[in-house]
Amino acid sequence: MKKIGQFKNPEAQQRYFPVYERALRECPPPDEVFDVACRHGSTRVYRFGDGERPIVLLPGLMSTSVCYASLIPELDGPVYAVDTLGEAGRSVQTRPFADIRDRALGFDDVLAGLGLRDVFLVGGSTGGWHAVNQAIHAPDRLAALCLLDPTTVSAKFSAAAQWRALKAIVLDRDRGWRRFVAWSAGEDVFDQPAARTVVAGIRDYRARVPLQSCPRAAELRAIRMPVLALFGGRSVVHDPVAAAANLRGLVPHATVEVLPDAGHYLYLRPEDRKRIAELINAARVPGGSQPPGTRSVS
Template sequence: MTGISDFKTPAGRTRYFEAYDRAMRDCPEPDAALDVDSRHGTTRVYRYGQGDAPPIVLLPGLMNTSASFGPLIPALAAHRQVYAVDTLGEAGRSVQTAPFQDIPDRARCLEDVLAQLELRDVHLLGGSTGGWHAFNQAIHAPDRIASISALDPTTVTAKFSGSTQWYSVLTMVLNQDWVWRRFMRWSAGADIADRPDVRLVLAGIRNYRPRVPFQVCPSDDEIRSIRVPVLTMFGARSVVHDSAVAASRLRALLPQADVEVLPEAGHYLFLRPDDRARIVDRVLTFVQRQDQAAR
């Protein structure tokens, strides 16, 4: 495809980064903020924590940023280094300078970032579209990854629901706060529209023009080709897709995957404290098991 993602207007860029700074104030202070060069631009990465164990790399959802992982970072970084990525080509502090040609290009971009950081045997952890990116990496550029964990990943083994597609059109056409609040309440199962990280997503949607290949479900053969260990957790109450179908298809296509459905969780999988604690425990146990198996 052609075109490079960027802000629609200078004023919109200013509004967006005001929202970005507010959201980041709710996150732990990073040990380092890194701007990493790749063939497609510069990717902003935040580093947290210490230790020699293979790190966890966080991949946020669509038009989201590192700020979305604020509730998880302290518990994860207490055990090993964590790198949080602002996805190149979407709103955030990453800056795209060359167009993406296809979906595998997005995996090559992250491969470049991991190479520049000299990271190997990393454990990817992605939420929503970030989960799709984790699977995309495992399919197209798996050499530097030891495992992937995905939290209610979208468009991996199930398409977006019809209601999600309808809401997406409605919100983009009307673009009013009340519509976005209603959408957020519907998708999250709670009124979260005033949270700084959620306001940041809305600021990105309104002020940023992405030019990236749209995410589509990998083929069955592509999913079957994955050789790295996989942990996937779905929200039973997720409305953005049919999570029961998504979990069932993943178990069928990738029998070796560890697949769990959280009975009370929606698409925002770590919104509830109990689910958040469960996710942290499952992810840390899973990645430690992979580290031990690799020795």
């Protein structure tokens, strides 16, 4: 790639951040905020809670850290929530990604800058793909994975998801976005701050990240670390039953569960959120490290 992710213009940036900050206020107050230097720029990370068993949260496309506002209080700390570099949020990209391996190496820089090892890496939606990509190309700092209705890991995007997303982007009207968000989430959450942040990011930011596609079967079979994968039985962005079955076949040691009444926004319903938190807290691996005490890490 030759370009970097950035806001479309100064006016777009000015529109975006009030939406982002409003959604951030839905999260618990972070105990520490980091801007971690890496080979591709600076990655914003929020730490919630203390302890020695780090959970790191990777959001879906344009979702930023704020998408985890309702889940963070349910998790045993420390929890690190990341604004994905190359997408909208507080991370700032200064150098292009060469390929998907280069992207994983850049995120390994972030974990190293935070002083983290034995990480329980949690990824939702496209963040699930990002987590798997990390396990394939830069796994040394990881202890285990948790995938929350991951996209393009064991099943492709559905044709309906691609068509509806394209229509919403091209027409770019609130009414169309509301329909798309309600369809994809299984409930009208368009007015929720986290959903507004996603739409604002798509409207105001030009993401420049390597093409996301399903890993090769051999790459998935080579993953040896523990994997917890949860799928929404009512997810419409892919076939969740096929995605779960394919993952079971490709990663036989994985713990795979389908939450029958959950949509793609897997932790929208309180009962599903409670189940997800229970599984993450029970499955995470001991041995993580404390973050450094400084605000910025280089």
